[in-house]
Amino acid sequence: MIASIKAEWRKNRMRPAFLVAAGLMAGVVALIYSLDWYQALHPVGADRAVTLAMLYPDQFVNNIMAAGFPLGAAVAVVLGALVAGSEYAWSTLKTTLIQRPGRLSTLGGRFVVLAAWMGILTAVLFAGGAAYSAVVALFEGHSIVWPAVFDIAKGIGAIWLVLAVSGSLGMALGILFRQSAAALGVGLIYLTVLQLIAVRFITTFNGGTYKWITNWFDGQNASALLSSFTSPVFGHAAAPTIGAQQAVLVLVAYVAFFVVVSASLLRQRDVT
Amino acid sequence: MTVVETSGLTKRFGNGVLAVDSVEMSVRRGEVYGFLGPNGAGKTTTLRMLMGLIRPTSGTATVAGHAPGDPAGLAKIGALVEAPGFYPYLSGRENLRVIADYAGVDQKRVAEVLDIVELTSRAGRKFGSYSTGMKQRLGVAAALLKDPELLILDEPTSGLDPQGMAEMRKLIKQIGQGNRTVLLSSHLLPEVEQICDRVGVIRGGKLVTESTVQELLGKEGILVKAEPVDRAYEMLKSMFGDALVSRQNGSIRLETDPAGSLEVNSRLMAAGIAVSELRPVERSLEEAFFQLTGEKQGS
Numbered sequence: 001m002i003a004s005i006k007a008e009w010r011k012n013r014m015r016p017a018f019l020v021a022a023g024l025m026a027g028v029v030a031l032i033y034s035l036d037w038y039q040a041l042h043p044v045g046a047d048r049a050v051t052l053a054m055l056y057p058d059q060f061v062n063n064i065m066a067a068g069f070p071l072g073a074a075v076a077v078v079l080g081a082l083v084a085g086s087e088y089a090w091s092t093l094k095t096t097l098i099q100r101p102g103r104l105s106t107l108g109g110r111f112v113v114l115a116a117w118m119g120i121l122t123a124v125l126f127a128g129g130a131a132y133s134a135v136v137a138l139f140e141g142h143s144i145v146w147p148a149v150f151d152i153a154k155g156i157g158a159i160w161l162v163l164a165v166s167g168s169l170g171m172a173l174g175i176l177f178r179q180s181a182a183a184l185g186v187g188l189i190y191l192t193v194l195q196l197i198a199v200r201f202i203t204t205f206n207g208g209t210y211k212w213i214t215n216w217f218d219g220q221n222a223s224a225l226l227s228s229f230t231s232p233v234f235g236h237a238a239a240p241t242i243g244a245q246q247a248v249l250v251l252v253a254y255v256a257f258f259v260v261v262s263a264s265l266l267r268q269r270d271v272t
Numbered sequence: 273m274t275v276v277e278t279s280g281l282t283k284r285f286g287n288g289v290l291a292v293d294s295v296e297m298s299v300r301r302g303e304v305y306g307f308l309g310p311n312g313a314g315k316t317t318t319l320r321m322l323m324g325l326i327r328p329t330s331g332t333a334t335v336a337g338h339a340p341g342d343p344a345g346l347a348k349i350g351a352l353v354e355a356p357g358f359y360p361y362l363s364g365r366e367n368l369r370v371i372a373d374y375a376g377v378d379q380k381r382v383a384e385v386l387d388i389v390e391l392t393s394r395a396g397r398k399f400g401s402y403s404t405g406m407k408q409r410l411g412v413a414a415a416l417l418k419d420p421e422l423l424i425l426d427e428p429t430s431g432l433d434p435q436g437m438a439e440m441r442k443l444i445k446q447i448g449q450g451n452r453t454v455l456l457s458s459h460l461l462p463e464v465e466q467i468c469d470r471v472g473v474i475r476g477g478k479l480v481t482e483s484t485v486q487e488l489l490g491k492e493g494i495l496v497k498a499e500p501v502d503r504a505y506e507m508l509k510s511m512f513g514d515a516l517v518s519r520q521n522g523s524i525r526l527e528t529d530p531a532g533s534l535e536v537n538s539r540l541m542a543a544g545i546a547v548s549e550l551r552p553v554e555r556s557l558e559e560a561f562f563q564l565t566g567e568k569q570g571s
Binding site (some may be wrong): 003004006007010011015016026091092093094095096097098099100101102106268271272 | 303318320323324325326341343346347349351353354355356357358359360366369370373374375376414418462478
């Protein structure tokens with residue numbers, strides 16, 4: 001599998017889609033911070049001090065969480081779909097499979113590198129957030145106090161996990177449809193529309209008897225995990241129905257499920 | 273010793289199409305084997321089964337001493353199956369480096385194979401900007417990376433202009449020298465005739481024959497043009513027997529050693545028959561192919 005990882009990294013390290021995604025992530029962080037900063041400086045009935053407090057370095061981990069789902073997840077679905085689907089469009093799947101590694105080893109290398117890129121995108125989010133929050137603090141004359149290293153690590157882990165779930169979903173869809181266009185279309189619709197409709201329907205169906213099912217949707221768990229970082233500065237809206245620990249377990253299970261589905265499809269099907 | 277051996281190899285796709293039907297194929301070590309057949313005959317499907325890309329419905333195959341798709345076997349095989357598939361955003365050289373990583377081959381080999389296919393000067397360009405000929409060359413280079421015992425090339429001259437085809441044939445002849453075995457799939461008869469030692473002809477998914485090119489062409493004969501042709505025909509039949517004499521577009525074909533031309537000429541002349549042409553002929557591979565595949569020439 002080392003050979004597959006080396007090959008996958010060599011071909012994906014400068015892949016335009018990943019570089020554009022990294023730039024997009026950095027751009028989104030800058031945009032969110034810029035808009036929030038502008039609103040903080042031009043408050044409309046809001047408490048300026050509290051709003052600005054949200055933008056200082058000690059709160060940057062909480063702010064970054066907002067970029068994880070659904071925006072970060074959507075980017076991850078697209079990348080996962082491209083990584084798997086374009087191998088069919090370019091006929092490169094057959095080229096790779098007739099080299100030495102077996103099918104599962106090839107897929108393993110592909111997933112490891114996709115997961116590594118999800119880590120890079122997470123790092124870009126955090127670096128962008130940290131940098132922008134430091135700029136805000138310097139401009140506002142506020143002292144720079146960073147969150148505890150453990151909190152930063154937890155935040156990075158949470159975002160990475162959310163991106164990994166969506167990335168592996170995109171990869172599974174890319175292999176299922178043997179192309180990227182359908183895969184990213186279906187993936188994005190599932191992520192942003194289908195899941196919301198399903199959750200709303202199940203929540204109201206039969207007086208909410210089956211509402212517990214919604215606690216197993218990946219989107220619900222991703223949202224729950226990311227919102228578990230919400231700072232007391234902003235206040236908790238309501239007691240969470242899904243705990244962070246359960247969310248982590250469910251999301252890890254989703255990653256494993258999508259990888260197993262990808263492996264089964266790739267192993268069983270002919271490459272025509 | 274055989275490098276590729278199949279037994280009852282069959283592939284029926286999900287839509288019911290029988291693409292390959294009980295193929296018994298045998299490729300010997302060190303030979304250039306031509307896998308010949310019209311488009312859609314089942315050549316590529318067979319090759320994909322040999323590479324482990326497609327699972328056979330039934331039958332077995334051994335390739336380089338292993339089951340198709342076995343990593344130990346793939347380590348000894350280089351292949352270009354149909355159009356070469358590479359990453360368009362990477363250069364030719366970077367594409368080969370990726371393949372070398374997959375294959376566990378030293379990166380130094382990349383420069384060597386680029387030299388072999390004469391692509392070194394253009395290896396820094398992105399694959400997406402390559403011409404068809406350059407893409408095919410890069411495909412051959414990728415197939416050579418492992419310095420394979422068995423090289424499988426599926427329609428390597430497909431899409432090339434005449435000059436590109438000639439260059440590719442020269443390249444295949446060159447890399448097929450020595451102990452390396454080459455399995456060349458093609459629907460181009462001159463290509464196979466020029467390059468291959470033995471051929472297998474596939475038609476409608478069935479391997480209809482497997483022999484040397486010489487065996488397939490049959491023995492040489494003599495073509496005679498003479499006047500009056502009817503008298504010449506009768507006389508030659510009396511000399512060689514009915515089975516060895518046939519009429520062909522106003523000429524007479526004798527299935528006999530061309531060394532006997534002198535005697536044929538003198539006997540006809542002595543009988544007062546004017547001979548305007550007398551030359552050795554052999555059945556072209558094209559004729560043999562169309563006869564075997566049941567297709568009409570020029571159709």
